[in-house]
Amino acid sequence: MTMTRKRRLLACSCLLPALLFAPLAPARAELTKTIPLVKRSVVGIGTELRTRSPAIAFFGTGFVVGDGRSVVTNAHVVPPASDGAGKETLGIVMRERNGVAFRPARLVAIDREHDLAHLRIEGEALPVLQLGEPEQVVEGAALAFTGFPLGMVLGLHPATHRATLAAITPIVMPSLSSRKLDARAITQLARSGFDIYQLDGTAYPGNSGSPVYDPDTGVVQAVINMVFVKGLKETAISAPSGITYAIPVRYVHALLQQK
DSSP, rough: OHHHHHHHHHHHHHHHHHHSOOOOOOOOHHHHHHHHHHHHTEEEEEEEOTTTSSSSSEEEEHHHHHHHTTTEEEEGOOHHHHHHHHOEEEEEEEEEEEEEEEEEEEEEETTTTTTTEEEOSSSSSOOOOOOTTTTTOOOOOOEEEEEOOOGGOOOOOOOEEEEEEEEEEEOOOOOOOOGGGGGGHHHHHSSOOOOEEEEEEEOOGTTTTTTEEETOOOOEEEEEEEEESSSTTHHHHOOOSSEEEETTHHHHHHHHHHO
């Protein structure tokens, strides 16, 4: 055996232990395999009033995290607290074999600046979704979101849409002229700005609060917040723009730390 060949064998043998003990990459799967796992943790947000017909009113989408009893949704999805006289109860809506089930929930934290809310349910824990780490996604990343696009109009069946992270942009869009600045816009400009995810994906009003996740792992990276409407608000359904905005997951982490 020549000296050159011995050196080559030695180099290969030195690499062998590193290959044997190298950590395995996280398992990845196709979206078709991820969807069933995500759907178990996606719920509707609404209220129940037994004297009303129908008794359950749907307001948006939420998803389960943490210990299986925490639900994250948009702040604008949570209705104003009632005076209790009507016995209207806030809660989550789930589909069961015999139809629709309602579980009462209480609002434990709300972040109106980032349009997020944290609800707590009692009783049996539900399957949870894992939250991603801040700054884990970049522009161009493939994503997916699951929720109830038109609420209970189409039945309580979670629907999934693919999306691309088109841009990471400030929450306040620059106005083309001072004439377009109203009191609400001025208030937003006065606040500390933050970045929001602009998605190339079609969402609908009932999708508010839907989890935006990695299609291979199901790890949540953002929460659907609003859609860009080209005309009147009714066109969000009849002529969707295909531009959707989502709140980055770092604000969800902060929300869950509130007591």
